[in-house]
Each structure stands twice: as C-alpha cells, then as structure tokens.
Amino acid sequence: MPNIDFILPHWLYWGALIVFPLVAMVMSRRSRTTGYSLPIGYLVLVTGGILGLHRLYLRNMLGLIFIPIFFVILFANGQGRDAREVESQAANVVASAERVIDRLEPKVAGADAKIEKLRSDLAEAEEGTFAYIRAERTLEKAEADKVADTERLAAAQADLEAAQPDLVAATGQRDRWANVAYYAFLVLCALVAVDALLLPGLVRKAQERADQQDAHASPAEIAIDAVETEEVKHDMDHIGTGWTGAIDRLSYYAGEFVAYWAVIAVFAYYFEVMARYVFNSPTIWVHEGMFLMFGMQYLIAGAYAAMTEAHVRVDVFYAAWSPMRKALVDLFTSIFFFIFAGTLLVTGWIFAMDATVVDEVSFSEWQIAYWPFKWAIVVGAVLLILQGIAKLARDLMTVRNAMQGA
Template sequence: MPGLSFTLPHWLYWVGLIVFPIVAMVLSRRPQPKERRYTLALAYMIAVTGGIIGLHRFYLKNLLGIVYLPIFLFVLYANGQTHDARTVLSNHANQIRVAERVLEREVGRVEDARAGLSDLEARVTAAEAGSFAQKSAEKRLQRAQDTIEKGEARLIEARQTMEQVTPLRDAAAATRAFWQNAAAYAFYAILILLAVDLVLLPGLVARANAALPPHEEISEAEQALLAAEAADRPKQDHEYAENWIDRLSLFCGEYVAYWAVIAVFVYYYEVIARYVFGSPTNWAHEAMYLMFGMQYLISGSYAMMTESHVRVDIFYAPLSRPKKAWVDLLTSIFFFIFAGTLLVTSWIFAMDAIAVPSGNAVISAWARDEIGFGQMIASLNAGQWTDPNVRWGEISFNEWEVPLWPMKWVMVMGGVLLVLQGVSKLSKDIREIARGN
C-alpha cells in the first residue's frame, strides 16, 4: 500500500487561514440560483476529496457509487490485518534480535571460560592446601564453571528461540505482505474507477440535471407564508451592527467562522492518511487546535456584539431596555478589568514569543532590546521572510515545529477587538439611558 509523507508547509498553513475565508465569503455572497441544479465544479471537488468512497456519484444521485463502498471497506479491513501482522512480526523480530544478541555475547564468554579452565584447575592443584592462594583459585575456578554452565543454558534457550520463532516471523512477514498487497491492489482499483469517473463526470452532471423535475414557481399563498416566517425570524447578525466597531466585529466573526470548514478537510485528510495509507500526520491535530484557539479569541467580540455568550438572565431578561442598559453599564466595570488584563497579558506573551533567545531574526533581536526599532526596520529584507535558517522566536515542541508567535499576536488582536466592542456597547448603553424609553 502506498504511503503518504506530506507535511503541511508553514507558509501554506498561514496562506490557507488567510485566503480561504476570503474566497468563502465572496462565494457565499453570490446570488443563489432560483433553480436547483448540479454543478460540474462541485462534482469535481467532491470527486477529488471523497471520490474514494463514491461521494461524487451519490451527489449526482447515481447508485453506482455503491461499487466504491465494498472496495473501500476491503481496503480498511486489509489495512487492519496488515497492522495486526505488523505487530506480530515486530514481536517475533524482537525475540529473534534478543536471541541473536545472547548468542553473540555468550558464545565468546563460554569459549573464553573453557579455554582458561585447565589453567585454573592447575592453579588449584599447585596451591598449598588450605592456603589463601588455594581458596582464591577455587573461587575463580567456580566462577568459570558457573559461567560455562549458565552460558550453555542461555545458548540452548537462544537456539531454541531461533528455531521456534524464525518460522513464525517468516509467516507473519508473508501475511503482512499479502494483506499489504491486497490493500494496494484494491486501492488501485478505486483509482482506476475514479479516473474513469473523472472523464465521465461532465456527462453524469448533464444527465443528473436533465432528470431534475421542472422548476415550479411558488404560489402567492406560499410567498405570503415565507414572508410571515421571515418576519418572525430571530434577529440577524448584521442587524446588530450600528457603527464601525460592530461592523469590524461582525466581519472578524464571519471571517474566522469559515475556519471550521478547513478543519473538516484537514481531519478528513488525517483519517484517510491514517486508516487508508497507514501514514498518520504529525501536524493535523496541532494545526487545528491552534486554529481553533485563534478562532475563539478573534470571535469573542462577535459573540459579545450578538449576545451569543452563555449566560443566566433570570433577573436580567424581564427588565426594561433602560434598566438593562444601567445593569450593563455597571457590570462593564468588570468587563473592562477582564478585557484590559487580557490585552496587557497577551501583549507580554506576544513580545516574549518573538524574544526567545533562539530566535535569530532581526525582529527577535529588537524584542530583546538588542537593536532599536529603526535599526530593525532598516535590517528587514526578503531573507528574513524566506530563509529557512531564520527562525522567528518560539516554535512548538512537535516535530512540525510551527512558529507560535503568530498565535500569541492573535491573542493581542482578540484583546483589542474585545476592548473596542466593549466601548461600542458602553456607548449604546449610554444612549439608551439618555433616551429613557
């Protein structure tokens, strides 16, 4: 079975986090077609991402996609058998390695002990009876005899292990090779089917669209019902925005919301790489939990603006709007204490992250007060961004070694957005109190 050795480059990780939400926001704002139709672009995307289980066929409501499922399940089963055989093979190979080391070590010891046995016996005979020399020679002779006896026992056991385990190891190796080849052939069969489908996909999409029922305009009664439902709908997010701070929080919240879609693709890749190719990644989990941490920080102001935070408002809910504003105004003291502490602390964390002694960028030197701000700006060049030998401050302890300083600076951004949204909320409360309605 072929393996995957792909490791997500750091630059691609950051480009994806920046570019993907922009593309998604543009696509989401496109006018929706009145008539539901299958699209070739979406069909190809599904084929590339989920074609190994026939999702592109199911998207087009083509039941021939079922052909992919038993083959894919066989690949999973064969990989499971390969994993079990690999474990058995590893255990047997371990036993053989231990036996080989015993043979290598004990053969020399036993031969050396036997070679010196006659000399030790002669010393015991030549020594004066009852003397210290005789007792010392007898001890050395006894040690040599014990070495021979124990060494021979170990050699017999090691040879028995070699005789018994070697056939088991060979059988496990053959089993592993069989299931590994079976999984590979099944996977190649899926690739052949998928390649054929990629060629046939335009025709499949055309036939699926031709099979759709004709579009029917909804009646006036249905339009009135939809309008009534729209009037009763909850307040939309954009209706909360009253100033530029609200619009900034709204934009940031929507922007990082699309990161959840990235997680779907990344974890899908991780599952396929782990269970189909037997190549688990060393970056997927770390990349996603760092991404979700940044998402949580950035979306804090959005959640505050749309009042999405979890809260118990048994006493707050029945109050009139001016009284709610008074309560919010008084409790904002605690909010600004929290938000200010978050901002200051995150600034310290962010500066410390780029100031670690192992950082060799000019920005790291500036953060450690080794050079001034003007000198740092003057020293910046393309090499500071592209040279792999230049490292900016703190990195993760994982093999992926992603820089952690951008996450720390996102904490600063989250703190700034939260403080700004607090200022916006404070101004709204003051205006509400002034109205007195």
C-alpha cells in the first residue's frame, strides 16, 4: 500500500475552523428541502467512497459489496504489521550476529599466534620475577579470552544461521500481504471511479423512489417531520429582548459557530483511521489538532450553555421554587460565578500574552502556534461574563417586578 505523508498546513487548519462553520450556518438557514442531492452524493463518494457510503446514502444495497473488500484491506494490513514485527526482530538478530562475527572472527583467527608469542615470552622470562608473573597472567587471560570468544562466535553464527531463514520468510510474508492490500485497494478505487460516472443516474433513481414513498406517506409521518422542524427553533426561545437579548444572540451564535467544529472532527478522525489502518501512515496532527479544537469549543460554548441553562445543576429544590425565589438565589450565587469568570479572564489573559510574546509552538512535528488557543480562553471568559451580566439584569428585573406586584 502507498504511504500518506501529509501534514495539514496551519493555514488550512485555521481556514477550516473559520470558513466551515460560517458556510454551515448559512446553509442551515436555507429553506429545508427533501430528497437526495448530487453534490452531497459526490461529497460522500470522496470522503467515504471506499466504504460504499455513497451507495448506502442513496439506499442502494450494492454498497455492501465495498465493505468486505475494505475488511480484506484491514485484515491484510494487520497480517502485514505482524509480519513486519517478526521481520524487524529477525533483522535485529541478524544485524547483531553479523556485528559479533565481524568483530570476533579476526580476533579468534589471530588468537593462536598471540598465545604462542605469549608462551615464548613466558619461557624467556626468569621464573619468580615480576616479568614472569605478568607474562603468566597475560597468557592465562589470552587463553580464557580465546575460549570465550570462540563460544560467542559459535553462538553468533548459530543465531545468524537460524535468523536468516526467518528474516527471508517474514519479508516474503509482509510483501505478500502488502500486495493483497494493494490490489484490494485498487479494486475499491476502480469501483469508486465507476460509481463517480454512475452517480447522477443513481441519485435520480433514488429521488424517484423517495418521491413515490412521499406520495404514500401517512399523516403520522408528516406530523413527525413537522415536530422535528419545530425542534430546531427551540434554543431561540432563550433569547431575550433589548441589550440583554443582544448578549443572548452573541452567545447563541458563538455556540452555534463552534458546534459545527464537531463535524470537522468527524472528517479529521475519519482521515486518521484511513491513514492508520489502510495506508499504515498514522498522523500526529489529527489528534493534536482536534484536542486543541475541542478545548476552544469547550471555552467558547460556555456562554451558550449558560444562556440555555445546559450546565449541570442540582435542582431538586430549585426546580419547584417560584421565579422570585429562583432570582434571589441566582443573585446570591452570581457572586461565585463572577469570581470564577473573572479569574478565568485574568489567568487566560496572562497565559495568552505569555504565549504571544514568546511565540509558543507545540513540541510535535506539526509545530502549530499555541497563542490562538490561549486567546480562546480570554474570548470564552468575556462571553461568559457578558452572559452572566445579562442573567444578572434579568434576575434583578424579576425581583423588581415581583416586589412591585406585591
């Protein structure tokens, strides 16, 4: 299988985080249309064609043909990884044995001549002298080294003889499984290429089937579709009027903007899975980029969660209270909220300024700048404080109206 040596450019990463949500927000506000779309069909073909998702999108069961071939690729790559591990181990044994043999063969071959010379030096030395004792010890060491080196050389030669067949077999097995994966991938590419030409006709036929089903739709199914359409507008009910409504809309649009980042994560992790398990080319930037992206999403969406009251709250007693009592309790607990949000703003500002001054980057090969992510802490804190101010104003209004009504 070919390798994918692709590292996402920083400009493309930030461009996707900015442009994609804007396009998605515009498209979500268009009038809803039913049926199948040829552009979406080609999008699914490009992103998930080797899984046959484009045919499954069109409810064409021939898309199931792609899945077994895809699993052949996964199985072949798995077997290839196992063979590569065996090959690596055998190659290490061969390389280590060859190093030992290259080093010891000359040493063992010259050991006899060295020992004969040492014996001659020992015979010429006067017995009992320091020179005699030194020559005797040197001779004993040379003889012991010869025995040890001979044993190590024999062991290395045995290891080399045993590992070479394993290395050849593992290399052949790895190549065979690589060929299986490669040809299966070519089959999928051929099927995708054919479907790229057939897709307009497939979309047309799928639309004809959908039109026939809509003509026979029951009133209950039509009612369900209407309910699903109304649920889209539910979060807009939390938006107030006046200047507090402006803050609510800012929180709403900020939350909606970052919500579409989850769709980007789907594409990114899909690429990672394909690169890792199909092309044996795992990436670093996918996990790092999505980890940082979700961190920004968590921070910026905090104001949206506060506006829609989506944060976790123990409301065993709170839910049954009157609006007046809820407003009073919220006014008291807002003290702790603003302490938290203010601390988040101050510390976030310090972190962001430090990262900007030193131009802090990640330690991975991607080396993306960290300062935009740390400025997201500041943005999230500002949005959260603004939303807290809007909530505080509404609580004060509730208390004032209740007191005037009393």
